Amino acid sequence: MMKKMGFRGRTILWFWGIVFSLLTGMLLAMFLLSINTMRSIVRGLFKGMARNIVLQLESTDNRRLTPAQIDHLFALTNDSGNFSFAVFDREGKLLHHSPAFPRQWLTKSRVATPGKLRLLLVKSGRHWHDYLSEWCFLYPYRSSQHIVLIYGIFRFELFERLLEGLGVVCLLSVIIALPASYHFSRRTLRQIERIRQTAESIQQGNYSQRIPLSDKTNNDLRLLVTNLNQTFSALENAIVVHRRFSSDVAHELRTPLTCLIGNLEVTLKKDRSVEEYRDVLNSCLEDARNLALLVERILFLNKPIDSSKFRDVRLDKLVDDVLDSLSSFPLFHNHTVDFHRPEEPVAITGDSILLQQMCTNLIENALKYSPPNTKVSIEVSTQKDNAVFMVKDEGIGIAPEDQKHIFDRFFQVDPSRSSGSGLGLSLVKSVVEAHGGSIAVESAIGRGSVFTVILPRSRSAATQH
Template structure:
């Protein structure tokens, strides 16, 4: 049934449900009618039996039976649908109505009050057998009374045929009505489908309105609109990423072309060629670093970064980096402070790279004469490393986007510096996430802090 449309499925299910209900209702009605008529027949037979017993029970001897025939004829002979046979203990028929009726002998031994059925050609009878004790006789008389229920049986057969014919008609009608109801009920889904089909890469900012959407589809439409928002954001980032790559690579390529054209414009001595090659080497190094960073981020996006798992004392890593950046900090009068301690399981080279990027950024944006503080704190659930530096406060709307590639806090687009391509924070996030940790930034009152949190091993 998977190959059928949703409208067809709903109409078929609607038809099956209605058919099931009608079938159960029809069979129940037929059964209850039969039980009702059976109960009426049994009650009639019991009344005739009891009356016959009361008449025959006062008979002094079998010889007085002829005197009771008028009463028996008045009781049993006035109903055309009633058949009665009274026989003595030897099986001799003493009374029969109609006279030509002969009930099979096998019903003589039927239990008292047990209803039996008998078919004679096209007629159907339902009857009961009772034994009546007679004074002076060792064996009782046998009274067999039966009702002609042929009309009832014909009624039930006719009712059954009409039930199946009506069920067939209802099947066809319900199939049509089910299709109409399902088609109209699914019309909002068709509107959503048309709206979704009209959305392209150039119209990702459009949204499907939910005002006229039924509550059952509202969650689906909200999820689809959320997906469009994520795709729009991803397309925007991808477009900006391509533009950023072009901007970042244009500067070194332009420098290489300019230097080479100048050198080749005329004959020069060996010192000029060497100076040009050294200058070109710096641009090549910058491009190589950028390509390495982009390859690292591409591997991180595809889950190919697997850090080593060894115990790392973070205070040792930070202390080594503070010693490395100490000379640069002394030149600008910046103090470097470390407090606290903490150990985690991770890759020491990746952690060294992430913390180095944070310290490099902090030195770049810290005013002269100020202090950069590195704080370590460890608890039962996590270890947190914080690098805090004074400087210009970062607006809150930029904090979540700082870790995007090539993101600039300044609204105008600009080239990266010779030593900064705008990938450092993105690399930090990839490294921390590879360690199942998280990184975030806070900035307020002229102080900016980057927090690295690692889960407890």
Template sequence: MLSRSSLVKRLTLMIMFAVIAVLVVAGMSFNMLSQHHFRMLDEQALSEKLESARHILSIQTPGTSLEALRLQLRALLGAHQDLTAQILTSNGDVLFSDLKAVPIPDHYKRAGQDDIWEWQDQSHNFRGVTSQVVIQGEQAPGTIMLMLDITSHAHFFETLQRWFGFGLVISALVSAGLGWLVAKSGLRPVERITKVATSMSAGSLQERIPLEPVPLELQALILSFNGMLARLEDAFIRLSNFSADIAHELRTPVSNLLTHTEVVLTRKRDLDAYEDNLYSNLEELKRMSRMIDDMLFLANADNGLIIPEQVDIELDGLVSKLFEFYQLLAEDRDIRLTLQGKGIVCGDRLMIDRAVSNILSNALRYTPQGNEISVQIQQTADNVTLTISNSGATIDPQHINRIFDRFYRADPARREGGPSNAGLGLAITRSIVQAHRGKVWCTSSEQMTAFHIAFPVGRQPVSDRLHR
């Protein structure tokens, strides 16, 4: 199981490791550059002494004594306290030696021309050069060896590395402390978000986290969180209203059932009275059954459990059959039903029939006597739009976007609805249309109301395919 550590701890460790890595790289770079610098200085000193010695050995005048030559070499090479020198003739005789009790290994005497070599003798470190020199009066070139004692350099680098180690430990501890303070301060907005989220309840969903004191990096998170709160608040309000509406709608039939039953049971009655009461109760039970079925349908639709069949449906034929069904009701109120256009959609015939029927029944209920309900079907390359228009009272704009909500009615005076009208028809219509990847909306102005349903285009009608 993976260990879980706090974000402050993680950020602190990350800052500390970053500081350590930077210091290690900087320290190693400084150490390498320093060693290179000292090496260059040593090589420059050896080179200068070598060239000077070559000059003295090559330009000595005839008659110059060997002792005078050695004095010149000693003046040149002995001035440097860390420098050790030895000059050998071609036959191996020592022309000049200032080894200071430091014997040079033989293999360094045979080193390549001007090769820089390093050597350690017990607690001393040396850097030297071996080269061939021309000695005036000698037929063959001699050998010169120059060697610098660089022990002080080694001690300097050891001290430097030791102090760097101490500094690295102290820097790690200081960076850890500063990192903890920085992480704690930087995550303070997250703590505020956590407090607000912890304090959230069903009664405080309207609260939002302010964006002003929040860093830019966290504003996207805050916007997403506030958006989630808004969606939760909307869903909670709708659920609360839905629960209240269910109780409100079921209260009437249940109350009617109780009242009728209590009245009948107050005294002995004949068989016809009991039969009439049972028929009355049956009507209320049917209404409750339809309401429960509609609510189950909507619940399935909300959870994506409605899977429509995929068959070709000619909308003009479907509307014509619905006109036949509603014809008698329309004639009783002297309402004309007209249909224009045609189109085809791919979907579930029973569901689409129910969606269009809900809007038609709604239009018949609110259309004044002697007016007209018109249905227009328009097909384009992308969709098929079915528009059902009827005259009547204009719907207030504040109700337009809510008439598809469950149990919502624009007229509070008709809150209870009729025996067959529970306020779920338009909500069911919207769920059916959305299940078919379509959309439904309403427009109302100048005593004219229209419901529009747009479906994606289905396959071509069979009749048209046969004609072609």
């Protein structure tokens, strides 16, 4: 039933339960305190009555009292007519009793512990609205020669008032709970309704929408709304990046595909020689390879790097292998490549294939964007617990406003002069960050660029050092 009930209904029920429990607890505590006080008063009253009876009994010389004496004792102890008594000797033999004394308590075995007041019965009064208001007590008193039992009936309205009070408590708790819970649920639901409206708006495509906050919002809801707004901001940024990335990918794929389709359409318009077909096919093959490389790089940038496969790699030897593989390209021989090798081996922990791709991209960029017959300097060194890989060229340089964007995907400083995809440096940065390193660039127009990669050395090498 609680699951089917709305938030406002559950709030009203919770408030009512809390208020009802508090008021009922207070009423019950007052009732128990009153009962304890009442028992103390009855015990004192019965004790005084028993003493008077014992004094009258022990003041007589004979053990058998005359009826006149019994009536006199009864009159002394029964002004209201609600009390009666029974007298036993020390052996428990009944000597005399009031006519109204209950017979089930006249047997010898019924003589109870002296001085202990016993509640025998609580019964209804004479009228239907009395609600168990008559209380019957028994009090034993022992003297040196006699045992006296006092039996009395008291009319207390405490229980009656308690039941009436419970009804008042129910009504009062509802009266208090309804406006309080309504006010609380209204404030809470108002903010929840704002959250729902904002979520619905974002679902419809308004990604910049945020949940408004008021000064009256409580701390718990304020924290929730703040976290949700931060989540919505991160979602918006992710969607913007995804859209830009999708647009850039579509643009980068469209250009080579358009060239490829155009070359094939032009070639098929008329018959050509075998050599012409071969040239066109070679050109198309080159375009297809570039497309495959572009797709491969896009997939790489969107795939997490598994660091569990990292192994110790010699960075200086890895750079030597990259230079050997690049030495077969004509572009390599148009420049002076100077590699400053370290005096001792420099080991890092990582993926050798990814690190080789990183070094290749940086060295290729230095060769590609430097005029012929210029120098490209490469250096591997150590800096405390880090390995440093630096590539310096004397090329065209990068403007200061472009330096903060060169690691963005598909960014190109001068697209008209570049034949690349704009993913090379993005790939380099991804590899460096996956290995726990950093990359920085220093450049000036017409003075060349310096790319510096800092990677943590392997633990074994750092310890030996």
